[in-house]
Amino acid sequence: MRLIVNGEDQDIASQTLAELLISLDYEGDWLATAVNGEIVHRDDRAAFDLNDHDRIEILSPMQGG
Amino acid sequence: MLELYGAKVSSRLLLGTARYPSPAILADAVRVSKTEILTVSLRRETAGGKQGGAFFQMIRDLGTRILPNTAGCHTASEAVLTAQMAREVFGTNWIKLEVIGHHDTLQPDVFALVDAARILCADGFEVFPYTTDDLVVGEKLLDAGCKVLMPWCAPIGSAMGPQNIPALRSMRAHFPDVPLIIDAGLGRPSHAALVMELGFDAVLLNTAVAGAGDPVQMAGAFANAIEAGHSGYKAGLLEPRDMAVPSTPIIGKAVFS
Numbered sequence: 001m002r003l004i005v006n007g008e009d010q011d012i013a014s015q016t017l018a019e020l021l022i023s024l025d026y027e028g029d030w031l032a033t034a035v036n037g038e039i040v041h042r043d044d045r046a047a048f049d050l051n052d053h054d055r056i057e058i059l060s061p062m063q064g065g
Numbered sequence: 066m067l068e069l070y071g072a073k074v075s076s077r078l079l080l081g082t083a084r085y086p087s088p089a090i091l092a093d094a095v096r097v098s099k100t101e102i103l104t105v106s107l108r109r110e111t112a113g114g115k116q117g118g119a120f121f122q123m124i125r126d127l128g129t130r131i132l133p134n135t136a137g138c139h140t141a142s143e144a145v146l147t148a149q150m151a152r153e154v155f156g157t158n159w160i161k162l163e164v165i166g167h168h169d170t171l172q173p174d175v176f177a178l179v180d181a182a183r184i185l186c187a188d189g190f191e192v193f194p195y196t197t198d199d200l201v202v203g204e205k206l207l208d209a210g211c212k213v214l215m216p217w218c219a220p221i222g223s224a225m226g227p228q229n230i231p232a233l234r235s236m237r238a239h240f241p242d243v244p245l246i247i248d249a250g251l252g253r254p255s256h257a258a259l260v261m262e263l264g265f266d267a268v269l270l271n272t273a274v275a276g277a278g279d280p281v282q283m284a285g286a287f288a289n290a291i292e293a294g295h296s297g298y299k300a301g302l303l304e305p306r307d308m309a310v311p312s313t314p315i316i317g318k319a320v321f322s
Contacts, residue, residue: 026113027113030121061117
């Protein structure tokens with residue numbers, strides 16, 4: 001399945017958002033996720049099915065003013 | 066004490082966390098200045114997701130309140146989504162709402178700002194809007210549900226200091242009961258003292274501290290200036306006048322000729 005993860009085109013077999021995070025070695029309770037411009041809460045990731053060409057954003061804390 | 070959305074804080078300095086030479090210097094600047102509120106942001110995490118975690122742990126260890134921002138957003142929808150994601154990560158309803166309208170001056174798009182503020186306030190967020198000194202925009206932000214306003218006094222990172230003092234005076238006079246925090250444009254402790262003497266409630270700094278030769282010493286200098294300016298405002302400042310007024314009483318003065 002073709003997915004756009006943080007702006008990069010990737011070919012990934014994961015069926016759900018939770019599986020995607022595991023397959024890309026993301027971990028920790030400090031991540032926020034959105035798919036196609038809509039937030040997907042932490043508790044909803046396991047049940048959130050991905051589709052071809054979905055745009056996924058994975059954000060984490062960083063320095064800011 | 067300063068009260069922001071029900072939270073009482075002693076320090077009137079809010080500090081950004083970007084551009085410090087090292088995390089240790091940031092931590093020392095926070096301790097020396099006794100700041101109680103730090104701004105943070107969200108960015109794309111590279112695969113592995115470790116960098117953000119290390120930074121977040123350091124911020125948590127400092128024990129301050131966290132004010133996430135929507136820096137870099139140029140539309141209301143981007144800012145709303147970023148705010149929602151920040152709430153998920155940081156576990157706070159506080160959001161420093163930035164919707165940038167101009168690439169060079171980084172001035173806010175106040176129309177999109179009001180739109181985003183309305184959506185976020187309705188969704189339970191406690192919004193700290195980065196705005197201009199425009200009174201009408203301030204009114205609309207309050208109508209949208211904001212209970213704090215954060216006007217710029219010069220472009221972000223410019224270090225120019227207050228560029229329109231009469232407008233800042235008007236803002237203080239027009240919103241006597243609204244916490245007003247100067248966000249952006251300060252360069253020197255004297256700038257901070259000046260806006261505090263005008264009656265502003267607090268100051269949010271980043272570049273002026275992080276970019277200083279010694280950020281830790283500068284954080285302390287700003288903290289002192291903010292306290293001095295606030296104390297001076299509370300004490301009641303004299304207004305300037307054109308003519309001299311002798312400070313020593315004339316009555317009883319000897320006459321020698």
